[in-house]
Amino acid sequence: MKNIGVIGYSGNTESTPIREIAELCLKLGQELGKRYTVFTGGRNGVMELVSKGVKSVGGFCVGILPWEGEDANEFNDLVVKTGLDFQMRSFVLVKSVDAVVSIGGEIGTALEILASYANGKPVILLRGTGGWTDRIATVLIDGKYLDNRKLSEVYQAWSVDEVIDILDSILR
């Protein structure tokens, strides 16, 4: 089974801007959970909502945690405690997956988008979710690269269904 990483806003799931995309995260988790093993950073925010969706359909969630992992959400089937800081641990996450889906996100998500590309992993931006997921779309080279080395492609989806279609085509 292929591994898909999901990255995005951390933070309280009841607060803006996460609560506005809560349903979308749950649905993404459900659709991914039926098809793939889902990797997240294992904590709160988008990570927690997507993992909740994955579990609601009987899928399998892996949380790649920084430090010792005390703040893992309850939906992880397996937790890896890296002992690394928030950003360095993101490299373990992106190296371990076949593709990455990005939702909203602040600087940590931006680093993960770039880290995915740098490690040759396709990134799918779930557009309309704000933050760096939408911002990075404005600086793509030739509409799909993050530098001139063309290490991987960045895709843009405007719905969960479109995310699944893109994953189907690139991971075939």
Place this chain on the structure above:
Amino acid sequence: MKNIGVIGYSGNTESTPIREIAELCLKLGQELGKRYTVFTGGRNGVMELVSKGVKSVGGFCVGILPWEGEDANEFNDLVVKTGLDFQMRSFVLVKSVDAVVSIGGEIGTALEILASYANGKPVILLRGTGGWTDRIATVLIDGKYLDNRKLSEVYQAWSVDEVIDILDSILR
């Protein structure tokens, strides 16, 4: 389900000193696989044999790999590619488990025994398997510690059954 790490000799499973302990590794994998999620370094040698045992009873194996993980054995259910070197990746392994079982082993295993203790994880030495598993037993403080801070305990087992009994008692 609790996570158990298994550490030990890397190398060709057909060569000394690994082939002499192959049956033992398979049996350990079988008994652990019935009860726990088993983490290894994901590569050859003891890691491969134990994972093969785990899979033969329908258990679940996680391989925590160095670098990008091209040399993962075929028995891993899930592979985490840390991007770290052989030794630094061992810290991700020991931090992610509840206890560690050690079999034989050269310097990498020695580092993992010490890393387990330093991270507060109980270590069970499967005695009679040679290498650092037997060597470290000769320098224990009060028969069970690796320094004066008493961060965790080091146990000694002389059979797979004894390993399981010790795990049962300390992880209850």
Place this chain on the structure above:
Amino acid sequence: MKNIGVIGYSGNTESTPIREIAELCLKLGQELGKRYTVFTGGRNGVMELVSKGVKSVGGFCVGILPWEGEDANEFNDLVVKTGLDFQMRSFVLVKSVDAVVSIGGEIGTALEILASYANGKPVILLRGTGGWTDRIATVLIDGKYLDNRKLSEVYQAWSVDEVIDILDSILR
């Protein structure tokens, strides 16, 4: 003495796009070398040219290398071999400095710009040098932030003199 990190294009210093900014890199190295300890990634490209400039005025260069460091340039006074991959080692670099100057750059530089900001370090973009140094300037929030958390400020300079003026003011 304060520590300044310089990031930018890696690659052959005789080839485009590095040879076009070679003089600028040398001058930046000279001006930084008179005032600060200069940290780079220790390898070729912008790192090498800036370090050459630093040494030409008797300054002090530290190279923070990935892996074991076989490819260090000849201008490092001190080399730190992190054993980490290219990108993870960049975090050791940005954490160790008081501010970062960015020149051109592909994905590795983009990651370093974001890592600097994420670690609360001011970043000065030497504009007109191409690559991610110019590209990131187009997505700044309020003209100076890389996300809504305002962890540090991103400054823009159009000359080496302006870089020095900004450093003088923010590190006073």
Place this chain on the structure above:
Amino acid sequence: MKNIGVIGYSGNTESTPIREIAELCLKLGQELGKRYTVFTGGRNGVMELVSKGVKSVGGFCVGILPWEGEDANEFNDLVVKTGLDFQMRSFVLVKSVDAVVSIGGEIGTALEILASYANGKPVILLRGTGGWTDRIATVLIDGKYLDNRKLSEVYQAWSVDEVIDILDSILR
């Protein structure tokens, strides 16, 4: 100039067992500082005393710190903040030096002795200083190796003068 790492007890320099070896640490720092760049973990205990000795003769000290480095001692000329935990940062230290001198020490020192050997770096045990420096001497293979791969040699010195003599001979 060659780089020498010094490892050993952390902790309060006024308390047992560090105060009993304080003069020895200062003298070691003085003799190393005249000849080599000295790397330590940058914190308290043996690291602080050796660095104080280095500075008293005008030498150069590098501190390789875990996390963000808030607890660096005052004798470091240069501080590298790795963002890594205590033990993972030790690998950056040993990879960056040409040889390592060990004094006393608990589990962190034991890990550094083994990490040095695993990375092919000679280790000199300053015998009579207790802890793992003396303990590891009891399990050497052929009196000088830490496993059968013979990755580097472990030397034993009973005085600072003997440490310097050994370094002179192996780093010639």
